[in-house]
Amino acid sequence: MDEEKLVSLFLELVRIDAVSLHERPVADFIKARLCARGLEAEEDDAARQLNGSAGNLIVRLPGEDKSRAPLLLLAHMDTVHPTAGVKPTLADGVLRSDGTTILGVDNRAGVTLILALIDELIERQLRHRSLEIVFTVGEELGMLGAMALDFSRLKAREGFVFDCTAVPGGYVASTPTAYDFKIRITGKPAHSAVAPEKGINALTMATHVMSGFPVGRVSDHSVANFGTIHGGTADNVVPDQVTLTGEFRSFREEEISVMRELLTSLCSAAGERWGGSCAPAFMLSFQGFQFGSEMPLVQRLHDAFARAGVTPQPLVYYGGSDANVFNQHGVRIINTGIGANAPHSTEEHIRPADMLKGYEILSHLIEAE
Numbered sequence: 409m410d411e412e413k414l415v416s417l418f419l420e421l422v423r424i425d426a427v428s429l430h431e432r433p434v435a436d437f438i439k440a441r442l443c444a445r446g447l448e449a450e451e452d453d454a455a456r457q458l459n460g461s462a463g464n465l466i467v468r469l470p471g472e473d474k475s476r477a478p479l480l481l482l483a484h485m486d487t488v489h490p491t492a493g494v495k496p497t498l499a500d501g502v503l504r505s506d507g508t509t510i511l512g513v514d515n516r517a518g519v520t521l522i523l524a525l526i527d528e529l530i531e532r533q534l535r536h537r538s539l540e541i542v543f544t545v546g547e548e549l550g551m552l553g554a555m556a557l558d559f560s561r562l563k564a565r566e567g568f569v570f571d572c573t574a575v576p577g578g579y580v581a582s583t584p585t586a587y588d589f590k591i592r593i594t595g596k597p598a599h600s601a602v603a604p605e606k607g608i609n610a611l612t613m614a615t616h617v618m619s620g621f622p623v624g625r626v627s628d629h630s631v632a633n634f635g636t637i638h639g640g641t642a643d644n645v646v647p648d649q650v651t652l653t654g655e656f657r658s659f660r661e662e663e664i665s666v667m668r669e670l671l672t673s674l675c676s677a678a679g680e681r682w683g684g685s686c687a688p689a690f691m692l693s694f695q696g697f698q699f700g701s702e703m704p705l706v707q708r709l710h711d712a713f714a715r716a717g718v719t720p721q722p723l724v725y726y727g728g729s730d731a732n733v734f735n736q737h738g739v740r741i742i743n744t745g746i747g748a749n750a751p752h753s754t755e756e757h758i759r760p761a762d763m764l765k766g767y768e769i770l771s772h773l774i775e776a777e
């Protein structure tokens with residue numbers, strides 16, 4: 409594999425504009441490319457479930473070890489912002505956009521590595537482990553494609569995703585569990601000047617809840633945030649409806665319980681004090697995980713790093729990715745760094761040298777034993 413080949417495939421991929429739930433052009437690109445190599449990509453019905461333009465793609469590449477469960481490789485097809493009109497430049501060994509659009513490194517760099525690997529395996533008829541490859545949709549909207557995926561279609565129980573900003577060698581070894589919450593607050597409307605005593609101010613109740621609940625980095629293991637607040641109709645009306653949403657994430661189950669209980673008790677206290685109703689609902693956003701160096705999958709990764717000459721750097725990462733959803737479904741997935749820097753911004757950039765190193769690591773990971 410040479411750098412030039414990876415870069416040209418990457419540039420072809422980033423020039424395809426396909427934001428979340430509009431992945432059809434990139435899905436078709438992948439399908440056509442695989443079809444030309446005699447492979448078929450199954451598409452699931454995530455498009456219908458999510459009202460998107462394409463579903464998740466599943467590709468199977470049988471290897472030497474047909475009796476063994478395949479290894480899963482994963483990347484997501486969507487980008488967070490459009491890449492239409494992207495003008496990539498390569499200077500000083502770094503690929504960037506011209507600053508008016510994102511570059512699309514997240515996650516077309518991951519797609520590039522996997523497609524390049526498939527080419528290589530077929531062209532050179534290399535021995536490899538059986539592979540199951542999944543390209544998901546809607547990752548940037550909160551792993552929607554992975555959540556819609558029918559996991560009974562997969563035989564793989566472990567694998568790797570290439571969707572981490574770290575340089576090659578870095579990988580996500582632990583992530584927190586994350587919850588979203590939504591608090592519906594109901595007061596009573598009244599004219600705020602003519603009959604204020606008849607009203608119950610839902611915004612006042614909201615401030616009670618907000619002032620009692622710490623946000624930001626609330627401990628060494630937890631973060632919390634109020635994200636949106638909606639409510640009220642006019643300056644002279646006592647607001648009777650407010651919806652407050654937010655999230656918290658923690659590496660400690662007990663701290664999650666504390667945050668849940670605190671919000672619940674603040675809500676009921678606000679309801680009692682002002683006579684309205686205030687109730688929180690909690691939704692699991694993703695389940696956390698912790699991968700130790702004793703895990704065979706981690707050892708496989710460390711071996712691949714050693715052979716590629718990079719030092720393993722296990723990372724604690726507060727963000728979620730498709731890896732969380734797959735892990736929740738019993739498919740252990742490690743999110744591995746490919747040097748996709750400053751994702752989601754117009755500063756996005758990647759070093760072709762890192763892409764090549766990522767490729768080298770990937771090619772060791774899939775080797776038949």
Ligand SMILES: [Zn+2]
Pocket residue numbers: 484514515547571
């Ligand atoms: Zn991503």
